[in-house]
Every structure is written in C-alpha cells, then in structure tokens.
Amino acid sequence: MSVFTGAEFHKQGIHTVRSIALKAGLKDCIAQGMMESCWASEYLTRLFGESFLSTGKHFTTYLSPVYPRDTITIEGEVVGSVSENGKVRVEVEYWLLNQDGVTTAVGHGSSLL
Template sequence: MTMQLPIEGQDFASRPRAMTRERMRWYVDAQATAVANDGKPRFGGPTIHDDDDYARAQGLPGIIADGMVSTNWMLALLVDTFGPAAATVGRLRTKYVHPVYEDDVLISRAKVMAVTPDEAGHRIALDIRCETLDGTPVTVGEAEVLLPHG
C-alpha cells in the first residue's frame, strides 16, 4: 500500500460507532472463552461490563464497556489510514480516562505530531484518542507507524 506521506498537524478520524450491549458482552465472553482454552464458548460474568446490578453495586450507573473496545477501534483507525503494518510494526499505548456506557457513540481520532525519516522509511508519531460525540475523551494515547520507503 502506497500512501502520500502525512504532514505534521494532519488529522484523521473514524466514522462514528455505537457501543451496544451486545458488543460489550462479546468482550466478557471472549475473555472467559480464552481463559478456559478448551475450544468451547464460555460465558463470563457477572462483571461491570455485562451485569447492570453488579455495576450499580460498584457505584456505576450501569454496565460500562471494556477499555479494549475503544483501543481496538483506535487501532482500526490506524490500520484503515496507514495499512496493516500499523498493527505489525507500529506501536500503540493507551490510557482509559472515562467510562463508556451503553449507546455512547464514539469517534477515534489521530493527529500527526511528527514525521521522521530513517533508514526504514518514515516514522509517524501520533496523538490518538477515542471520544464521545460531544468531544469527551474516553481513551487517549500515542502511536507510532512506520511507512516504509517505496
């Protein structure tokens, strides 16, 4: 994939995506299935990610999304923008700063902070975040993508 070299200050954004109860549940069940590691689907819970009563008992208004959902959406923006190498030779660090509730609509955004040439290509340093439609950040971080020469 050949792309035009981005410039410092350039912004990229994903399409808006809704956080559904079903999507939130997938992460709980995926974790339980991975832990079991027996080839059979497992169902986790109760957790703050899938059980409203349990979440309320922990002081939340209802279930919240696992932070990995927003992190995955941020990685998807990088892959959509820069190609698959963003997931294999890039890096992404995130911090969860605000809960994501059922039916929140989120947008992932990345801003180019620096473009640095090196022997392998150009390293693109980005500030990246996932936010609600009103601009409230829910996950923030930094990323680096290598765009090879050619």
C-alpha cells in the same frame, strides 16, 4: 459488550451485569477499555494501511467510562516522524470522544511508512 467480555465463559462483573455496575457506583455496565484499544487499532490501520499490521504500535490511556448506546468517535493528528532503519516512522496522537464531547481515552501510535 457481553460478547467482547466473553460473559458466557468468564466471571461476570461491571462489564456485563447492571446490578454489579450500579453497586460499584456506575450508572450502567461499562465497555472494557480494550474495546477502545481495538477502535484505536482500527483507526491506525485505516490511517497507515497494511504497514500498521506489521510495524505499528500504540498505547491507550482510558479516562472516562463508555456506556451502552454511547457513540464514540476517534480523532487524531500527526505529531512527528523519525527515521528508523531507512524508513520513516510517523507518530500520531489520538483521542476518543463520546456523543457529549467527553474524552473517554487518549493515546499515541506510530507505524513505519
């Protein structure tokens, strides 16, 4: 989490300094939401393949903190498709869960096939 945050270059806070996180009412440092967006991008790239890199898009909403040593899994389902420029854009809803089954983020993404 410190490497992702760039702690050696940036202002330190709830993502990298435990005392600051505790003072903010958290039980430990938390991952940046953008880490979950990166995991969602990886999921969608594996799902759609190289097409996602050039035609894909996604949006993630963060719901619960991700703490050090949490195990995060991502699940999703195809929810629709639309015609776009002679191709099909497949739409997916996804959600990220921690080891306790708590949903930490939800989102939707799509890609042309």
